[in-house]
Amino acid sequence: MLYRDFATQEAIDNAYDPMRGRDPAALLGDWRDRSDAVRRRLDVSLDIPYGPTLAECFDFYPASSPAPGESPPLHLFFHGGYWRSLGHREFGFIAEGLVQAGISVAVVNYALCPTVAFGEIVRQARAAVAWTWRNGDALGVDPARLSVSGHSAGGHLAAMLLATDWPGEYGLPADLIQGALCISGLYDLRPFPWSWLQPKLRLTGRDIDDYSPLFLPCRVPATLQLVAGEGESGEFSRQMHAYAEHLAAQGVSVSAELVPGDDHFSILDHYAPGGLFVQHITAFHKS
DSSP: OOBTTBOSHHHHHHHHOTTTTSOHHHHHHHHHHHHHHHHHHSOOEEEEESSSSTTOEEEEEOOSSOOTTSOOOEEEEEOOSTTTSOOGGGGGGGHHHHHHTTOEEEEEOOOOTTTSOHHHHHHHHHHHHHHHHHTHHHHTSOTTSEEEEEETHHHHHHHHHHTOOIIIIISOOTTOOOEEEEESOOOOOTTGGGSTTHHHHOOOHHHHHHHOGGGSOOOSOOEEEEEEETTSOHHHHHHHHHHHHHHHTTTOOEEEEEETTOOTTGGGGGGSTTOHHHHHHHHHTTO
16 A cells, blocks of 8 residues: 555545546636735735845735724735645635634745745744744734644644744744644655656655654644535545544544535635634634
């Protein structure tokens, strides 16, 4: 077997290629159109750098109605694309519901494989959190009220942020993240060296050990919400539940939820104003 009960690359590809049966051009075109429309409606600062390379930047959407007398919380969103495609501009549409709920949003960009090694993407995600925490005053947000979410590869990155030794590596508080929402995330990297993704990802054995959240301790005492779409491949649900069990065994506050009626992509519609994900993220900042 290559991975668990998968004996062939074809079987792994079938389980881990959610774009099968979808029209990629139509899907991405819709996201881009919706994001362009949101940027026209909302106040936004584009391409704020958080690191030395051009890829290390984010679009910042300030809260539209912060509570009187206090700085709003900040939410960082990490996009998907299996670590090798897409960028922050396709995902501006996720900000509107949160902004209306009084939460400022940073939609984070990062470099992609194979232009950079896999571990560099994880480093950049951590750098984005460190930069925004240290520069909260300049952004007009409260760095003590920070949450993160991510979709697909971004869900993996959000989980890696929870496995980070923030005091030891960055000199930052261990509890700098209040809550994390991981959407259709990948927490066990072992199938991907056998998959259609490997020519782009070029994962090594050490990468799998160092960057699989399923095998790493959770170092951040945050509230975690894991979700996946009921219409997704069973591997996304299985990985979600395996990661939830891994966290619960460490005493972490975690919930895992299958969202009815959604596939790997439609699930992002729950960032709409008043949507399920807006409710989850808002709750992080009330606990």
